Amino acid sequence: MTIRARGRSFLALILSPEAPLKDWLAGLDEHMRRAAGFFNRQPVILDLSLLDENTEGLAGFQQELRQRHIHLIGIEGGDRHWAALQSWEWPIELQGGRPSGPVNLPDGEEPQAAEPATANLSEPLIINRVVRSGQSIQNPDGDVIVLGAVSSGAEIIAGGSIHVYGPLRGRAIAGVDGHPQARIYTAKMEAELLAIDGFYMVAEEMPEDSVGKAAQVYLEQERLNVTPLQAGTVKI
Known part of the structure:
Protein backbone atom coordinates (compact mmCIF):
# COMPACT_ATOMS: atom_id res chain seq x y z
CA MET A 1 0.00 0.00 0.00
CA GLN A 86 8.81 23.01 33.88
CA SER A 87 5.05 22.89 34.34
CA TRP A 88 4.32 24.15 30.80
CA GLU A 89 2.85 21.96 28.10
CA TRP A 90 4.98 22.30 24.98
CA PRO A 91 3.41 21.94 21.53
CA ILE A 92 5.32 20.12 18.82
CA GLU A 93 8.26 22.25 17.71
CA LEU A 94 7.53 24.12 14.48
CA GLN A 95 10.11 24.80 11.81
CA GLY A 96 10.06 27.12 8.82
CA GLY A 97 6.64 28.58 8.25
CA ARG A 98 6.52 28.81 4.48
CA PRO A 99 4.03 26.82 2.38
CA SER A 100 5.05 23.21 1.84
CA GLY A 101 4.40 20.92 -1.09
CA PRO A 102 3.95 17.14 -1.33
CA VAL A 103 5.81 15.10 1.29
CA ASN A 104 7.13 11.67 0.31
CA LEU A 105 7.15 9.17 3.16
CA PRO A 106 10.21 6.84 3.25
CA ASP A 107 9.69 3.25 2.11
CA GLY A 108 12.39 1.33 3.93
CA GLU A 109 15.24 3.36 2.48
CA GLU A 110 17.23 6.30 3.78
CA PRO A 111 14.83 9.23 4.17
CA GLN A 112 15.37 12.10 1.80
CA ALA A 113 14.54 15.70 2.50
CA ALA A 114 11.48 16.88 0.67
CA GLU A 115 12.08 19.55 -1.91
CA PRO A 116 10.71 22.86 -0.70
CA ALA A 117 7.85 24.31 -2.66
CA THR A 118 8.54 27.50 -4.52
CA ALA A 119 6.36 30.26 -3.11
CA ASN A 120 5.18 32.94 -5.51
CA LEU A 121 5.00 35.96 -3.26
CA SER A 122 3.31 38.10 -5.88
CA GLU A 123 0.49 35.75 -6.89
CA PRO A 124 -2.90 37.25 -5.87
CA LEU A 125 -5.84 35.20 -4.64
CA ILE A 126 -9.01 36.29 -6.46
CA ILE A 127 -12.38 35.60 -4.79
CA ASN A 128 -15.24 36.02 -7.26
CA ARG A 129 -18.08 35.92 -4.72
CA VAL A 130 -19.34 37.32 -1.45
CA VAL A 131 -17.29 36.30 1.59
CA ARG A 132 -19.94 35.34 4.12
CA SER A 133 -19.99 35.59 7.91
CA GLY A 134 -17.77 32.98 9.57
CA GLN A 135 -15.57 32.46 6.50
CA SER A 136 -11.82 33.14 6.59
CA ILE A 137 -9.94 33.78 3.33
CA GLN A 138 -6.16 33.62 3.63
CA ASN A 139 -3.26 34.21 1.25
CA PRO A 140 -0.12 34.75 3.37
CA ASP A 141 2.09 35.02 0.27
CA GLY A 142 0.33 37.71 -1.73
CA ASP A 143 -2.65 39.98 -2.23
CA VAL A 144 -6.31 39.04 -1.81
CA ILE A 145 -8.80 40.50 -4.29
CA VAL A 146 -12.50 40.13 -3.47
CA LEU A 147 -14.90 40.88 -6.33
CA GLY A 148 -17.82 41.28 -3.96
CA ALA A 149 -18.67 42.12 -0.38
CA VAL A 150 -17.02 40.91 2.83
CA SER A 151 -19.81 40.30 5.33
CA SER A 152 -19.76 41.12 9.02
CA GLY A 153 -18.07 38.25 10.87
CA ALA A 154 -15.94 37.30 7.83
CA GLU A 155 -12.18 37.65 7.67
CA ILE A 156 -9.60 38.39 4.96
CA ILE A 157 -5.91 37.79 5.72
CA ALA A 158 -3.15 38.63 3.24
CA GLY A 159 0.62 38.76 3.17
CA GLY A 160 0.26 41.67 0.76
CA SER A 161 -2.59 44.09 0.17
CA ILE A 162 -6.36 43.53 0.30
CA HIS A 163 -8.70 44.82 -2.40
CA VAL A 164 -12.45 44.61 -1.81
CA TYR A 165 -14.61 45.74 -4.74
CA GLY A 166 -17.69 45.89 -2.55
CA PRO A 167 -18.57 46.75 1.06
CA LEU A 168 -16.01 45.65 3.64
CA ARG A 169 -17.96 44.83 6.80
CA GLY A 170 -15.76 42.13 8.34
CA ARG A 171 -12.08 42.06 9.32
CA ALA A 172 -9.21 42.86 6.93
CA ILE A 173 -5.69 41.92 8.04
CA ALA A 174 -2.94 42.78 5.53
CA GLY A 175 0.86 42.64 5.47
CA VAL A 176 0.93 39.72 7.91
CA ASP A 177 4.44 38.49 7.01
CA GLY A 178 6.24 41.73 7.76
CA HIS A 179 5.05 43.88 4.84
CA PRO A 180 4.26 47.32 6.30
CA GLN A 181 3.86 48.76 2.79
CA ALA A 182 0.68 46.70 2.26
CA ARG A 183 -2.62 48.53 1.93
CA ILE A 184 -6.33 47.84 2.24
CA TYR A 185 -8.78 49.15 -0.36
CA THR A 186 -12.56 48.91 -0.35
CA ALA A 187 -15.46 50.39 -2.27
CA LYS A 188 -17.35 50.94 0.99
CA MET A 189 -15.62 51.09 4.37
CA GLU A 190 -17.70 49.48 7.13
CA ALA A 191 -15.02 47.21 8.62
CA GLU A 192 -15.11 45.70 12.09
CA LEU A 193 -11.33 45.62 12.29
CA LEU A 194 -8.40 46.71 10.11
CA ALA A 195 -4.78 45.63 10.54
CA ILE A 196 -1.49 46.02 8.66
CA ASP A 197 1.77 44.41 9.81
CA GLY A 198 0.40 43.83 13.32
CA PHE A 199 -0.98 47.34 13.89
CA TYR A 200 -4.76 47.43 14.02
CA MET A 201 -7.80 49.65 14.37
CA VAL A 202 -11.34 48.75 15.41
CA ALA A 203 -14.54 50.25 14.03
CA GLU A 204 -14.95 52.76 16.85
CA GLU A 205 -11.58 54.32 16.03
CA MET A 206 -12.14 54.88 12.31
CA PRO A 207 -12.52 58.48 11.11
CA GLU A 208 -16.12 59.36 10.35
CA ASP A 209 -15.27 60.90 6.98
CA SER A 210 -14.21 57.47 5.67
CA VAL A 211 -17.03 55.30 7.01
CA GLY A 212 -19.51 54.26 4.33
CA LYS A 213 -17.25 55.53 1.53
CA ALA A 214 -14.60 54.16 -0.80
CA ALA A 215 -11.42 54.23 1.28
CA GLN A 216 -7.85 53.06 1.60
CA VAL A 217 -5.85 52.08 4.67
CA TYR A 218 -2.09 52.41 5.00
CA LEU A 219 0.53 52.29 7.76
CA GLU A 220 2.56 55.39 8.56
CA GLN A 221 4.88 55.71 11.57
CA GLU A 222 3.29 52.67 13.25
CA ARG A 223 -0.19 54.14 12.94
CA LEU A 224 -3.03 53.15 10.64
CA ASN A 225 -4.48 55.87 8.44
CA VAL A 226 -7.92 55.52 6.85
CA THR A 227 -8.64 58.03 4.09
CA PRO A 228 -11.44 58.36 1.52
CA LEU A 229 -10.57 57.34 -2.03
CA GLN A 230 -11.05 60.07 -4.61
CA ALA A 231 -10.15 60.12 -8.28
CA GLY A 232 -6.60 61.28 -8.80
CA THR A 233 -5.55 60.92 -5.15
CA VAL A 234 -4.69 57.22 -4.94
CA LYS A 235 -1.04 56.41 -4.31
CA ILE A 236 0.06 52.93 -5.36
Missing part, protein backbone atom coordinates in the same frame (compact mmCIF):
# COMPACT_ATOMS: atom_id res chain seq x y z
CA THR A 2 1.26 3.49 -0.86
CA ILE A 3 0.94 6.03 1.92
CA ARG A 4 0.46 9.57 0.68
CA ALA A 5 0.93 12.76 2.62
CA ARG A 6 0.57 16.41 1.74
CA GLY A 7 1.94 19.56 3.28
CA ARG A 8 -0.43 22.31 4.33
CA SER A 9 0.38 25.77 5.65
CA PHE A 10 -1.59 27.72 8.22
CA LEU A 11 -1.30 31.39 9.06
CA ALA A 12 -0.39 31.91 12.71
CA LEU A 13 -0.18 35.05 14.80
CA ILE A 14 3.01 35.60 16.81
CA LEU A 15 2.79 37.07 20.32
CA SER A 16 6.00 38.46 21.84
CA PRO A 17 5.32 39.26 25.51
CA GLU A 18 7.52 41.71 27.41
CA ALA A 19 8.28 42.14 31.10
CA PRO A 20 6.61 42.96 33.37
CA LEU A 21 4.12 40.28 32.35
CA LYS A 22 1.41 41.67 34.61
CA ASP A 23 1.39 44.92 32.65
CA TRP A 24 1.62 43.10 29.31
CA LEU A 25 -1.40 40.97 30.16
CA ALA A 26 -3.32 44.09 31.19
CA GLY A 27 -2.51 45.59 27.79
CA LEU A 28 -3.60 42.37 26.08
CA ASP A 29 -6.91 42.46 27.95
CA GLU A 30 -7.50 46.01 26.74
CA HIS A 31 -6.75 45.03 23.13
CA MET A 32 -9.10 42.05 23.40
CA ARG A 33 -11.80 44.28 24.84
CA ARG A 34 -11.47 46.71 21.94
CA ALA A 35 -11.25 43.98 19.31
CA ALA A 36 -13.55 41.29 20.67
CA GLY A 37 -12.97 37.93 19.03
CA PHE A 38 -9.64 38.90 17.44
CA PHE A 39 -7.99 35.69 18.67
CA ASN A 40 -11.02 33.46 18.07
CA ARG A 41 -10.00 30.39 16.05
CA GLN A 42 -6.57 31.94 15.44
CA PRO A 43 -3.51 29.72 15.93
CA VAL A 44 -0.84 31.56 17.93
CA ILE A 45 2.92 31.09 18.27
CA LEU A 46 4.39 32.42 21.52
CA ASP A 47 7.80 34.09 21.17
CA LEU A 48 9.65 34.24 24.51
CA SER A 49 12.82 35.89 23.17
CA LEU A 50 12.14 39.15 25.07
CA LEU A 51 11.94 37.31 28.41
CA ASP A 52 14.42 35.41 30.58
CA GLU A 53 14.17 32.57 33.09
CA ASN A 54 13.79 34.99 36.01
CA THR A 55 10.84 36.93 34.57
CA GLU A 56 8.23 37.35 37.28
CA GLY A 57 5.00 35.48 36.56
CA LEU A 58 6.49 33.30 33.82
CA ALA A 59 5.54 30.01 35.51
CA GLY A 60 1.81 30.75 35.32
CA PHE A 61 1.89 32.69 32.06
CA GLN A 62 0.72 29.84 29.84
CA GLN A 63 -2.33 29.34 32.06
CA GLU A 64 -3.07 33.08 31.86
CA LEU A 65 -3.19 32.80 28.07
CA ARG A 66 -5.44 29.74 28.23
CA GLN A 67 -7.89 31.62 30.42
CA ARG A 68 -8.08 34.18 27.63
CA HIS A 69 -8.82 31.39 25.11
CA ILE A 70 -5.55 31.92 23.21
CA HIS A 71 -4.64 28.70 21.40
CA LEU A 72 -0.87 28.08 21.24
CA ILE A 73 0.40 25.89 18.42
CA GLY A 74 4.07 26.67 19.03
CA ILE A 75 6.55 28.20 21.46
CA GLU A 76 9.86 29.68 20.39
CA GLY A 77 12.60 31.90 21.72
CA GLY A 78 12.75 30.35 25.19
CA ASP A 79 14.53 27.42 26.84
CA ARG A 80 12.27 24.62 28.07
CA HIS A 81 14.88 23.83 30.73
CA TRP A 82 14.14 27.08 32.57
CA ALA A 83 12.77 26.25 36.01
CA ALA A 84 9.73 28.51 35.46
CA LEU A 85 8.73 26.49 32.37
Whole structure:
Protein backbone atom coordinates (compact mmCIF):
# COMPACT_ATOMS: atom_id res chain seq x y z
CA MET A 1 0.00 0.00 0.00
CA THR A 2 1.26 3.49 -0.86
CA ILE A 3 0.94 6.03 1.92
CA ARG A 4 0.46 9.57 0.68
CA ALA A 5 0.93 12.76 2.62
CA ARG A 6 0.57 16.41 1.74
CA GLY A 7 1.94 19.56 3.28
CA ARG A 8 -0.43 22.31 4.33
CA SER A 9 0.38 25.77 5.65
CA PHE A 10 -1.59 27.72 8.22
CA LEU A 11 -1.30 31.39 9.06
CA ALA A 12 -0.39 31.91 12.71
CA LEU A 13 -0.18 35.05 14.80
CA ILE A 14 3.01 35.60 16.81
CA LEU A 15 2.79 37.07 20.32
CA SER A 16 6.00 38.46 21.84
CA PRO A 17 5.32 39.26 25.51
CA GLU A 18 7.52 41.71 27.41
CA ALA A 19 8.28 42.14 31.10
CA PRO A 20 6.61 42.96 33.37
CA LEU A 21 4.12 40.28 32.35
CA LYS A 22 1.41 41.67 34.61
CA ASP A 23 1.39 44.92 32.65
CA TRP A 24 1.62 43.10 29.31
CA LEU A 25 -1.40 40.97 30.16
CA ALA A 26 -3.32 44.09 31.19
CA GLY A 27 -2.51 45.59 27.79
CA LEU A 28 -3.60 42.37 26.08
CA ASP A 29 -6.91 42.46 27.95
CA GLU A 30 -7.50 46.01 26.74
CA HIS A 31 -6.75 45.03 23.13
CA MET A 32 -9.10 42.05 23.40
CA ARG A 33 -11.80 44.28 24.84
CA ARG A 34 -11.47 46.71 21.94
CA ALA A 35 -11.25 43.98 19.31
CA ALA A 36 -13.55 41.29 20.67
CA GLY A 37 -12.97 37.93 19.03
CA PHE A 38 -9.64 38.90 17.44
CA PHE A 39 -7.99 35.69 18.67
CA ASN A 40 -11.02 33.46 18.07
CA ARG A 41 -10.00 30.39 16.05
CA GLN A 42 -6.57 31.94 15.44
CA PRO A 43 -3.51 29.72 15.93
CA VAL A 44 -0.84 31.56 17.93
CA ILE A 45 2.92 31.09 18.27
CA LEU A 46 4.39 32.42 21.52
CA ASP A 47 7.80 34.09 21.17
CA LEU A 48 9.65 34.24 24.51
CA SER A 49 12.82 35.89 23.17
CA LEU A 50 12.14 39.15 25.07
CA LEU A 51 11.94 37.31 28.41
CA ASP A 52 14.42 35.41 30.58
CA GLU A 53 14.17 32.57 33.09
CA ASN A 54 13.79 34.99 36.01
CA THR A 55 10.84 36.93 34.57
CA GLU A 56 8.23 37.35 37.28
CA GLY A 57 5.00 35.48 36.56
CA LEU A 58 6.49 33.30 33.82
CA ALA A 59 5.54 30.01 35.51
CA GLY A 60 1.81 30.75 35.32
CA PHE A 61 1.89 32.69 32.06
CA GLN A 62 0.72 29.84 29.84
CA GLN A 63 -2.33 29.34 32.06
CA GLU A 64 -3.07 33.08 31.86
CA LEU A 65 -3.19 32.80 28.07
CA ARG A 66 -5.44 29.74 28.23
CA GLN A 67 -7.89 31.62 30.42
CA ARG A 68 -8.08 34.18 27.63
CA HIS A 69 -8.82 31.39 25.11
CA ILE A 70 -5.55 31.92 23.21
CA HIS A 71 -4.64 28.70 21.40
CA LEU A 72 -0.87 28.08 21.24
CA ILE A 73 0.40 25.89 18.42
CA GLY A 74 4.07 26.67 19.03
CA ILE A 75 6.55 28.20 21.46
CA GLU A 76 9.86 29.68 20.39
CA GLY A 77 12.60 31.90 21.72
CA GLY A 78 12.75 30.35 25.19
CA ASP A 79 14.53 27.42 26.84
CA ARG A 80 12.27 24.62 28.07
CA HIS A 81 14.88 23.83 30.73
CA TRP A 82 14.14 27.08 32.57
CA ALA A 83 12.77 26.25 36.01
CA ALA A 84 9.73 28.51 35.46
CA LEU A 85 8.73 26.49 32.37
CA GLN A 86 8.81 23.01 33.88
CA SER A 87 5.05 22.89 34.34
CA TRP A 88 4.32 24.15 30.80
CA GLU A 89 2.85 21.96 28.10
CA TRP A 90 4.98 22.30 24.98
CA PRO A 91 3.41 21.94 21.53
CA ILE A 92 5.32 20.12 18.82
CA GLU A 93 8.26 22.25 17.71
CA LEU A 94 7.53 24.12 14.48
CA GLN A 95 10.11 24.80 11.81
CA GLY A 96 10.06 27.12 8.82
CA GLY A 97 6.64 28.58 8.25
CA ARG A 98 6.52 28.81 4.48
CA PRO A 99 4.03 26.82 2.38
CA SER A 100 5.05 23.21 1.84
CA GLY A 101 4.40 20.92 -1.09
CA PRO A 102 3.95 17.14 -1.33
CA VAL A 103 5.81 15.10 1.29
CA ASN A 104 7.13 11.67 0.31
CA LEU A 105 7.15 9.17 3.16
CA PRO A 106 10.21 6.84 3.25
CA ASP A 107 9.69 3.25 2.11
CA GLY A 108 12.39 1.33 3.93
CA GLU A 109 15.24 3.36 2.48
CA GLU A 110 17.23 6.30 3.78
CA PRO A 111 14.83 9.23 4.17
CA GLN A 112 15.37 12.10 1.80
CA ALA A 113 14.54 15.70 2.50
CA ALA A 114 11.48 16.88 0.67
CA GLU A 115 12.08 19.55 -1.91
CA PRO A 116 10.71 22.86 -0.70
CA ALA A 117 7.85 24.31 -2.66
CA THR A 118 8.54 27.50 -4.52
CA ALA A 119 6.36 30.26 -3.11
CA ASN A 120 5.18 32.94 -5.51
CA LEU A 121 5.00 35.96 -3.26
CA SER A 122 3.31 38.10 -5.88
CA GLU A 123 0.49 35.75 -6.89
CA PRO A 124 -2.90 37.25 -5.87
CA LEU A 125 -5.84 35.20 -4.64
CA ILE A 126 -9.01 36.29 -6.46
CA ILE A 127 -12.38 35.60 -4.79
CA ASN A 128 -15.24 36.02 -7.26
CA ARG A 129 -18.08 35.92 -4.72
CA VAL A 130 -19.34 37.32 -1.45
CA VAL A 131 -17.29 36.30 1.59
CA ARG A 132 -19.94 35.34 4.12
CA SER A 133 -19.99 35.59 7.91
CA GLY A 134 -17.77 32.98 9.57
CA GLN A 135 -15.57 32.46 6.50
CA SER A 136 -11.82 33.14 6.59
CA ILE A 137 -9.94 33.78 3.33
CA GLN A 138 -6.16 33.62 3.63
CA ASN A 139 -3.26 34.21 1.25
CA PRO A 140 -0.12 34.75 3.37
CA ASP A 141 2.09 35.02 0.27
CA GLY A 142 0.33 37.71 -1.73
CA ASP A 143 -2.65 39.98 -2.23
CA VAL A 144 -6.31 39.04 -1.81
CA ILE A 145 -8.80 40.50 -4.29
CA VAL A 146 -12.50 40.13 -3.47
CA LEU A 147 -14.90 40.88 -6.33
CA GLY A 148 -17.82 41.28 -3.96
CA ALA A 149 -18.67 42.12 -0.38
CA VAL A 150 -17.02 40.91 2.83
CA SER A 151 -19.81 40.30 5.33
CA SER A 152 -19.76 41.12 9.02
CA GLY A 153 -18.07 38.25 10.87
CA ALA A 154 -15.94 37.30 7.83
CA GLU A 155 -12.18 37.65 7.67
CA ILE A 156 -9.60 38.39 4.96
CA ILE A 157 -5.91 37.79 5.72
CA ALA A 158 -3.15 38.63 3.24
CA GLY A 159 0.62 38.76 3.17
CA GLY A 160 0.26 41.67 0.76
CA SER A 161 -2.59 44.09 0.17
CA ILE A 162 -6.36 43.53 0.30
CA HIS A 163 -8.70 44.82 -2.40
CA VAL A 164 -12.45 44.61 -1.81
CA TYR A 165 -14.61 45.74 -4.74
CA GLY A 166 -17.69 45.89 -2.55
CA PRO A 167 -18.57 46.75 1.06
CA LEU A 168 -16.01 45.65 3.64
CA ARG A 169 -17.96 44.83 6.80
CA GLY A 170 -15.76 42.13 8.34
CA ARG A 171 -12.08 42.06 9.32
CA ALA A 172 -9.21 42.86 6.93
CA ILE A 173 -5.69 41.92 8.04
CA ALA A 174 -2.94 42.78 5.53
CA GLY A 175 0.86 42.64 5.47
CA VAL A 176 0.93 39.72 7.91
CA ASP A 177 4.44 38.49 7.01
CA GLY A 178 6.24 41.73 7.76
CA HIS A 179 5.05 43.88 4.84
CA PRO A 180 4.26 47.32 6.30
CA GLN A 181 3.86 48.76 2.79
CA ALA A 182 0.68 46.70 2.26
CA ARG A 183 -2.62 48.53 1.93
CA ILE A 184 -6.33 47.84 2.24
CA TYR A 185 -8.78 49.15 -0.36
CA THR A 186 -12.56 48.91 -0.35
CA ALA A 187 -15.46 50.39 -2.27
CA LYS A 188 -17.35 50.94 0.99
CA MET A 189 -15.62 51.09 4.37
CA GLU A 190 -17.70 49.48 7.13
CA ALA A 191 -15.02 47.21 8.62
CA GLU A 192 -15.11 45.70 12.09
CA LEU A 193 -11.33 45.62 12.29
CA LEU A 194 -8.40 46.71 10.11
CA ALA A 195 -4.78 45.63 10.54
CA ILE A 196 -1.49 46.02 8.66
CA ASP A 197 1.77 44.41 9.81
CA GLY A 198 0.40 43.83 13.32
CA PHE A 199 -0.98 47.34 13.89
CA TYR A 200 -4.76 47.43 14.02
CA MET A 201 -7.80 49.65 14.37
CA VAL A 202 -11.34 48.75 15.41
CA ALA A 203 -14.54 50.25 14.03
CA GLU A 204 -14.95 52.76 16.85
CA GLU A 205 -11.58 54.32 16.03
CA MET A 206 -12.14 54.88 12.31
CA PRO A 207 -12.52 58.48 11.11
CA GLU A 208 -16.12 59.36 10.35
CA ASP A 209 -15.27 60.90 6.98
CA SER A 210 -14.21 57.47 5.67
CA VAL A 211 -17.03 55.30 7.01
CA GLY A 212 -19.51 54.26 4.33
CA LYS A 213 -17.25 55.53 1.53
CA ALA A 214 -14.60 54.16 -0.80
CA ALA A 215 -11.42 54.23 1.28
CA GLN A 216 -7.85 53.06 1.60
CA VAL A 217 -5.85 52.08 4.67
CA TYR A 218 -2.09 52.41 5.00
CA LEU A 219 0.53 52.29 7.76
CA GLU A 220 2.56 55.39 8.56
CA GLN A 221 4.88 55.71 11.57
CA GLU A 222 3.29 52.67 13.25
CA ARG A 223 -0.19 54.14 12.94
CA LEU A 224 -3.03 53.15 10.64
CA ASN A 225 -4.48 55.87 8.44
CA VAL A 226 -7.92 55.52 6.85
CA THR A 227 -8.64 58.03 4.09
CA PRO A 228 -11.44 58.36 1.52
CA LEU A 229 -10.57 57.34 -2.03
CA GLN A 230 -11.05 60.07 -4.61
CA ALA A 231 -10.15 60.12 -8.28
CA GLY A 232 -6.60 61.28 -8.80
CA THR A 233 -5.55 60.92 -5.15
CA VAL A 234 -4.69 57.22 -4.94
CA LYS A 235 -1.04 56.41 -4.31
CA ILE A 236 0.06 52.93 -5.36
